[in-house]
Amino acid sequence: MALTLIKQAGDGSLAPPPVAPCAGGGTIYAGLAKRFWPRVRKDEADGCWIWQGSRTAMGYGRFTYRGKGIRAHRAAWMLANGREFPSGLICCHRCDNPPCVNPSHLFLGDHLTNSRDCCAKGRARAPLGEQNGQSKLAESQVREALLSKEFHGTVARRLGVSMYCIYSIRRGLTWRHVFDAVRAGRRS
Numbered sequence: 808m809a810l811t812l813i814k815q816a817g818d819g820s821l822a823p824p825p826v827a828p829c830a831g832g833g834t835i836y837a838g839l840a841k842r843f844w845p846r847v848r849k850d851e852a853d854g855c856w857i858w859q860g861s862r863t864a865m866g867y868g869r870f871t872y873r874g875k876g877i878r879a880h881r882a883a884w885m886l887a888n889g890r891e892f893p894s895g896l897i898c899c900h901r902c903d904n905p906p907c908v909n910p911s912h913l914f915l916g917d918h919l920t921n922s923r924d925c926c927a928k929g930r931a932r933a934p935l936g937e938q939n940g941q942s943k944l945a946e947s948q949v950r951e952a953l954l955s956k957e958f959h960g961t962v963a964r965r966l967g968v969s970m971y972c973i974y975s976i977r978r979g980l981t982w983r984h985v986f987d988a989v990r991a992g993r994r995s
Contacts, residue, residue: 866905
């Protein structure tokens with residue numbers, strides 16, 4: 808499924824991709840195109856076409872189509888390909904820029920494809936240690952828990968966390984980066 812390539816307008820500027828012709832002489836989604844493309848700003852620095860309409864909390868463009876809210880990049884894919892969006896698939900970004908609607912930056916995939924793309928680009932990693940908003944301990948407290956000879960429950964009460972939290976730290980299930988550093992230090 809190749810996306811329609813972006814064509815240069817007569818004046819050398821970027822133009823929206825054409826919409827597919829239909830039997831009645833017009834184009835499929837002509838009304839959609841008239842409402843959609845005026846809300847797009849082309850950023851020539853990175854080639855992204857930035858959605859200027861409303862956005863979700865995650866930064867993806869929102870657009871109304873047939874009375875339903877859809878993501879703007881899905882509408883861009885439909886306009887570029889002249890057909891409905893395939894069910895069971897998602898519209899992924901090559902550029903990793905949520906408001907981008909440039910059809911040449913979009914590709915179809917499933918959730919697994921999108922996850923693999925995310926991991927391959929190094930975006931899937933959660934913040935470690937104190938940088939993680941769910942962290943209850945500071946790194947110094949984790950080191951203390953790892954080096955202590957006390958029971959899990961005793962350390963947990965002193966640090967104000969659950970016994971399972973201390974168990975997980977001491978088994979390297981959480982705070983793995985500190986666990987590995989402390990273990991390596993013990994061997995030296």
